[in-house]
Amino acid sequence: MKEGQHDQHIKKYGMVIDLDKCTGCGACMVACMQENNIPFQKDETDKMLSITWLRVFKLDNGKPYPDTDICYLPRPCMHCSGIGEHGHSPCVSVCPATATDYSMETGIVSQIYTRCFGCRYCMAACPYHVRHFNWWDPVWPSGMERSLNPNVSVRMRGVVEKCNFCFQRYQIAKEKAFTEGRTEIEEHEYQPACVEACPANAITFGDLLNPKHKVYKLKQDPRAFRLLEKLHTNPKVYYLSSREWVREAGDNYIENEKVDVEPKKH
């Protein structure tokens, strides 16, 4: 699409995660693994080698009892669009294989496994560590391969994979809409697996540009912040927290670091 051209079909799918509601139960992680055919090993203790598209982190304020406080932070792919929505997110701009791409239609950063040759440049470029490398071919315990999701291809050894906001669900929702004579889908028709699985309703998902979608309002909440905003990656995942130390942890400044004064662009 040419710059400046307005298109009503343009979407910017994003997520708002309310950290005040998140209990750290991990249901979103399980749902994600199940939905996206994510392989696992017998020993998952080494987190450098295991694959989790969505990972729940545990933060603490580092203070001793009784002031100690913890917060759980689920971290999917941020689907960065860059300042000015140019779509050159850190991973997209470095990929030499055109295996990862940014779609101006949905705002989703895609990963094409058959195109990837495993150089892992994108993993180095991603400031959020959302990308994972398949060090082994996936092996499913006998019988479990029957529970694989047919709408998601399984990945082979030697390629990188990451969260894609369950894009297959978008495709399926679109198909249904076409059958019913519509071209656009409703908010509730396209929701990622983690959003559906969250028992606390902490995750909200929708089109950030559509005023009718819940995320549109939620992202303007005074509690809202994004991870590492100082890098100007312009993530599409927003977090809400009423706790000051959690919001500060989101940008993770080191001591005496020069604070960027450039205004935030949402």
Added chain:
Amino acid sequence: MSASQEKAKEVSAKASDGGAGIVFIFFIVGLVVSLLVGWVLFPKVLYCQKEQPFDFNHALHNEMVLDGCQSCHFFRNDGTYSGAPKLNQCIECHTDVQGITKDEEIFVNEYVRNNREVPWLVYSRQPDCVFFSHAAHVLAGEMQCKTCHGHIGNSTSLPVYEYNIITGYSRNIWGHNISGIKKNTWDRMKMDDCAECHRENNVKQYSVQTKKGPCFVCHK
């Protein structure tokens, strides 16, 4: 230079003339053999043939049904496409042998009586990493079936199913022309063919990397 030396030189010059001719002939013969191997023998080795369980007459069925292709190859309510019909649909008519063809006899006796699904070999089966939506093309894009599938609806018998012995994919994906030349839209079903049509019709040319269609439109 002595006489004998001159004679020897003459002889060697003659021999080299004859040598060049032989080399040229060998080159031509080698070239012809290589071309024959490449264009005739190689495709035969590369593709194996498989027989369908029994033959099927599309033209005959097309005359009897009311709604054309969609009578048997229909959309489900959730938007997914049914593809090749299941036994349940066929037995609405074929509980018993109706015609005189041998193929129907095989179908009724081996499949309907035993309640077995027919293991059809699908010519257009794409690799696992491909997402294809019939709804997007036929309903939203208002495309004809024959644009991609050709005139299969008017055929009286099924073509031979050929598959690539290395990839296992049907020959219809690469196309029957080994050099990849296509005359009709339905001659090939490769990624480039999808991309070509998407580009011509300006379908979702939203990619940041390529300025063309994003890979995620068709890949999963």
